[in-house]
Amino acid sequence: xxxxxxxxxxxxxxxxxxxxxxxxxxxxxxxxxxxxxxxxxxxxxxxxxxxxxxxxxxxxxxxxxxxxxxxxxxxxxxxxxxxxxxxxxxxxxxxxxxxxxxxxxxxxxxxxxxxxxxxxxxxxxxxxxxxxxxxxxxxxxxxxxxxxxxxxxxxxxxxxxxxxxxxxxxxxxxxxxxxxxxx
Numbered sequence: 001x002x003x004x005x006x007x008x009x010x011x012x013x014x015x016x017x018x019x020x021x022x023x024x025x026x027x028x029x030x031x032x033x034x035x036x037x038x039x040x041x042x043x044x045x046x047x048x049x050x051x052x053x054x055x056x057x058x059x060x061x062x063x064x065x066x067x068x069x070x071x072x073x074x075x076x077x078x079x080x081x082x083x084x085x086x087x088x089x090x091x092x093x094x095x096x097x098x099x100x101x102x103x104x105x106x107x108x109x110x111x112x113x114x115x116x117x118x119x120x121x122x123x124x125x126x127x128x129x130x131x132x133x134x135x136x137x138x139x140x141x142x143x144x145x146x147x148x149x150x151x152x153x154x155x156x157x158x159x160x161x162x163x164x165x166x167x168x169x170x171x172x173x174x175x176x177x178x179x180x181x182x183x
Contacts, residue, residue, distance in 0.1 A: 072106025
């Protein structure tokens with residue numbers, strides 16, 4: 001009778017132990033990053049402020065300058081389980097090819113990366129495979145927060161019929177605006 005009691009006690013003890021499921025740990029890691037993202041802030045880190053929108057007022061607030069430009073495309077970003085795309089805003093002169101008046105327009109360069117959920121010692125974390133062709137500092141900091149520091153080449157207006165390209169570092173901070181499960 002005592003043996004049966006010990007066997008039941010051992011079985012109860014074993015069944016109460018929580019088993020670590022790889023899929024659950026992967027989902028927990030992916031939950032920290034996947035979804036639709038918007039730019040929270042973008043700061044020009046060059047030595048002098050810039051005037052992207054051509055209003056005559058220079059600023060280090062890159063996002064405010066970029067958002068003030070009427071023509072062009074909006075920035076968008078999304079992250080799934082295995083890959084992500086972050087939009088890097090920049091400007092071009094739409095009329096540069098034909099020599100007309102300067103028309104600064106918004107554009108977005110895609111920064112693509114791959115994601116892998118790694119399980120170690122019963123815990124999960126994400127590893128990022130970043131592109132080699134764009135020099136950048138990437139950081140996933142917190143739940144639904146990403147920052148990217150990279151050099152951006154923009155076109156600025158220097159006269160009614162003249163523009164020039166400038167390149168400098170920009171720190172872009174993204175926040176998750178919508179949680180979405182996708183690959």
